[in-house]
Amino acid sequence: MSAWRRLSVVVGVVVSACAGAALSRVVIPPAHAGAAQRWEYLCLDAGVLYPDAQTVQQQLNDAGKEGWEFAASAGQNGRFSCLKRPAP
Numbered sequence: 001m002s003a004w005r006r007l008s009v010v011v012g013v014v015v016s017a018c019a020g021a022a023l024s025r026v027v028i029p030p031a032h033a034g035a036a037q038r039w040e041y042l043c044l045d046a047g048v049l050y051p052d053a054q055t056v057q058q059q060l061n062d063a064g065k066e067g068w069e070f071a072a073s074a075g076q077n078g079r080f081s082c083l084k085r086p087a088p
Helices: 003-023 053-065
Strands: 039-045 069-074 080-086
Touching: 039 053, 053 080
Parallel strands: none
Antiparallel strands: 039 080, 069 080
């Protein structure tokens, strides 16, 4: 076996061992049995329904009290606030 071939085998073994050691610390959660989580969504048009930031904040806080949580903003300048909560 040539010196280069031996060196490449040794380097390959060392790299594989290091990768294996690093990946052994990765925790992969077990798959959940049963049905996947289902969501219902609500999108509020802040530009039309709520003219000022304080009113938008109050509406979002009220929605939060009903179990809604912020999921994303969309539209120009984040005009739409999209919320989600677990489907019944």
